[in-house]
Amino acid sequence: MRKSIIYFLFALFFASSLATFTGCREEKKPGEKIEEGIEEVGDGIEEGVDEIEDEID
Numbered sequence: 001m002r003k004s005i006i007y008f009l010f011a012l013f014f015a016s017s018l019a020t021f022t023g024c025r026e027e028k029k030p031g032e033k034i035e036e037g038i039e040e041v042g043d044g045i046e047e048g049v050d051e052i053e054d055e056i057d
Contacts, residue, residue: 028036
């Protein structure tokens with residue numbers, strides 16, 4: 001009896017965690033993905049420039 005309760009709780013926990021990971025994904029359009037990628041690259045370049053300026057000083 002005790003093992004069946006433990007198995008049930010484990011299965012319930014697994015199902016709820018699986019639903020959390022698959023249910024929280026945000027659907028993005030291709031244009032949004034490209035825009036986000038460009039912003040990330042721009043942020044990386046700005047950080048690199050700041051580091052170089054710090055090294056020069």
